[in-house]
Amino acid sequence: MAKGEDIQSWFLEYQDMNRDDGKNIIVPEGFEKLCEKLDYSMEDINPMVLLWRLNGLELGTIEYTGWESGLREMKAKNEDELRQAIDDTLKRFDKDPAYFKAFYRRLFDYLRVGKQKFISSEYATAILSLVMDKGWAFSKFVEFLEASKDVETVNRDQWQSLLELSKVIKPDLSNYSKEDAWPGLFDRFVDWMEASNSKTAA
Numbered sequence: 001m002a003k004g005e006d007i008q009s010w011f012l013e014y015q016d017m018n019r020d021d022g023k024n025i026i027v028p029e030g031f032e033k034l035c036e037k038l039d040y041s042m043e044d045i046n047p048m049v050l051l052w053r054l055n056g057l058e059l060g061t062i063e064y065t066g067w068e069s070g071l072r073e074m075k076a077k078n079e080d081e082l083r084q085a086i087d088d089t090l091k092r093f094d095k096d097p098a099y100f101k102a103f104y105r106r107l108f109d110y111l112r113v114g115k116q117k118f119i120s121s122e123y124a125t126a127i128l129s130l131v132m133d134k135g136w137a138f139s140k141f142v143e144f145l146e147a148s149k150d151v152e153t154v155n156r157d158q159w160q161s162l163l164e165l166s167k168v169i170k171p172d173l174s175n176y177s178k179e180d181a182w183p184g185l186f187d188r189f190v191d192w193m194e195a196s197n198s199k200t201a202a
Contacts, residue, residue, distance in 0.1 A: 121153060
């Protein structure tokens, strides 16, 4: 594993040097630079996975302590090994639902602004579009949000419950009940799906 000074010097390549609060932090500009070095498109899921594995505080922001512990956990001491660790993480998502769930839940915190208790529907659709293969409801919910212009935000309960919906409810909705404790928005989502399916059948 890389020595502490190697980890620190690597961090310095991306650290915000214009701070006057003494904090050792990578800000979005530096994070984008790191992603470019790794050949990651900011339109892909890889930057989000990277942020998570480096214990990012918020979107594009990483403290040195998170950077150091993340690299040590991944046993990555250079760009090639870091890239491989992220690839391995993506593969593990497919084999370990609980591991993906931890990542998925953290995404909400990265997407919200400040301490807001919701994220914009625009952000929600953008990220869900990158993980559609992890749950049947993701692609349908994206279509629903795009068709429902009055639904401007998604709260934490709705975000987290969407993954659970994909796990326990059948794609044909045959076991969905409005009497169950799903977020109220999901009743509207299901009504929209049923109406869409009826139009398709017709």
